[in-house]
Amino acid sequence: MAxxxxxxxxxxxxxxxxxxxLPFPSNFSIKPKHASPNKARTTLVVSASATDLSAVDGxxxxxxxxxxxxxxxxxxxxxxxxxxxxxxxxEVGGGDKEVVKDxxxxxGFQRWKKIYGETDDVNKVQLDIRxxxxxxxxxxxxxxxxxxxxxxxxxxxxxxGTGCLAIPLAKEGAxxxxxxxxxxxxxxAEKQARDQxxxxxxxxxxxxxxxxxxxxxxxxxxxxxxxxxxxxxxxxQNKADGMIAHLASLAENRLILSFAPKTFYYDLLKRxxxxxxGPSKATRAYLHAEADVERALQKVGWKxxxxxxxxxxFYFSRxxxxxxx
Numbered sequence: 001m002a003x004x005x006x007x008x009x010x011x012x013x014x015x016x017x018x019x020x021x022l023p024f025p026s027n028f029s030i031k032p033k034h035a036s037p038n039k040a041r042t043t044l045v046v047s048a049s050a051t052d053l054s055a056v057d058g059x060x061x062x063x064x065x066x067x068x069x070x071x072x073x074x075x076x077x078x079x080x081x082x083x084x085x086x087x088x089x090x091e092v093g094g095g096d097k098e099v100v101k102d103x104x105x106x107x108g109f110q111r112w113k114k115i116y117g118e119t120d121d122v123n124k125v126q127l128d129i130r131x132x133x134x135x136x137x138x139x140x141x142x143x144x145x146x147x148x149x150x151x152x153x154x155x156x157x158x159x160x161g162t163g164c165l166a167i168p169l170a171k172e173g174a175x176x177x178x179x180x181x182x183x184x185x186x187x188x189a190e191k192q193a194r195d196q197x198x199x200x201x202x203x204x205x206x207x208x209x210x211x212x213x214x215x216x217x218x219x220x221x222x223x224x225x226x227x228x229x230x231x232x233x234x235x236x237q238n239k240a241d242g243m244i245a246h247l248a249s250l251a252e253n254r255l256i257l258s259f260a261p262k263t264f265y266y267d268l269l270k271r272x273x274x275x276x277x278g279p280s281k282a283t284r285a286y287l288h289a290e291a292d293v294e295r296a297l298q299k300v301g302w303k304x305x306x307x308x309x310x311x312x313x314f315y316f317s318r319x320x321x322x323x324x325x
Contacts, residue, residue, distance in 0.1 A: 096236075100181060104182035104184065109182060109184040112185075113162060115129055115133070116133065116162045117162070125314050128313050128314045128315065131312050134164070136229060136230070139308055139310060141165075143256060143306060145172065149173065150169065151174075152173060152174075153173075153174045153175065153225065155175070155177070155225045156176075156219065156223040157169065157177070157209070157227050158216055158219055158231065158247060159181070159228055159229065160185070160186070160209075161180060161185050161189065162188045162189050163190075163209070163211075166189060166209045166211075167197065167209070170197055170208070171206055173204065173206065173207075175207055177221065177223065178209045178210065178211050180213065180214075181213070181215045181216075183213045186213050189209075216243055219247075219250060221250060222251075222252055223251060223252065224254070225254040225256070226255050226256070227255075228256070229258045230258055230260075232259040233286055237286070240286070241292075248297065248301075253323065255297075255302065255323075256319070256321050257293065257319070258317045258318065258319045259317070259318055261287065261289070261316060261317075262289040293318075293320065298325070301324060302324055303322060303323065304321070
C-alpha cells in the first residue's frame with residue numbers, strides 16, 4: 001500500500017505520489033495547525049501544489065472542526081471521486097476491469113515499467129515503492145523456497161506485471177505460468193525474461209515462463225502454487241471473495257496473496273487521496289481487511305498459515321500464505 005504516515009504528538013502528516021496502489025500527490029500533507037490546550041478542537045491544513053489539485057480550486061484548504069475526523073470528512077465532501085471514476089469508466093466503455101486494462105496498457109505501463117525496473121529515472125517516492133515491492137517479492141521467494149527446491153514445481157503468477165516474480169521463480173527451476181490483464185506488461189515481462197534467463201550461465205538452463213494476456217477470471221488449470229501479488233486492490237470485497245475462491249481452486253498446495261490492508265487509518269488516507277486525482281488516478285483502489293480475506297479462504301476450505309506486513313515509507317502491503325485446511 002502506498003502511504004507515508006508520520007505521527008507525533010503535535011502533527012500528523014503523510015505524503016505519497018503516483019503508485020499502483022494508492023497514488024497521492026507527492027507534496028500532499030495534512031497536519032494540525034494549532035490547538036488550544038483547553039479545547040479539543042483542531043485546525044487541519046491540507047496543502048498541495050496547484051498542479052496536483054485538478055479537482056479543487058486553490059493551493060491550500062483550511063478546515064476547522066471539532067476533531068481531525070470531522071475535519072477530514074468536511075474536506076472529503078468537497079470532491080466527488082466516485083463521479084470521476086464513472087466518467088473514466090465511460091471514456092473506455094466499461095467498468096473497473098476496462099479502466100484497469102486501459103491504464104496499464106498506456107500511461108500506467110510507462111510509470112510502472114520504471115518503478116519495477118532498474119532505471120535511475122525515478123523520483124524518491126517511486127524508488128521507495130520499488131523497494132517495497134521488491135521486499136514483497138523477496139518475502140514470497142522465502143516462503144516458496146522454505147518448502148525445499150522449486151525445481152519442477154508448477155507456479156501460477158496471477159497478475160505478473162513485468163515479471164518481477166516470474167523471472168526469479170524460473171531461475172530457481174520452477175515451471176511458471178504468468179499472466180496479466182495488460183498486453184504491454186506481458187510483452188515487457190517476456191522481454192525481461194529472455195534477457196535475464198538466457199544471457200548468463202544459469203545451470204540448469206531455466207524453462208521460459210509461459211506468458212499470457214489474461215484477467216484473473218480467465219485463469220484455468222492446476223498448479224502446485226498460485227501467487228497473486230498486489231492485484232486484489234482492483235476488486236471490491238464482494239468480487240474479491242469470488243476471486244480468492246477461484247484462485248484457491250487453481251492451487252493444489254499453496255496460495256499466496258498480497259493486498260492493501262483495510263484499517264480505519266488507511267481507509268481515511270485513501271479517501272483524502274481521492275480528492276487529488278492527478279494523472280495516475282485512473283483506477284479505483286479497494287482496501288481489504290485481513291479478516292475478510294481470511295473468511296473468504298475459510299469458505300473454500302483453506303486456512304492462513306503465514307502472515308506478514310511489508311512496509312516502507314510509501315508502500316504498505318499485507319502478505320498471507322494459505323494452505324488447504
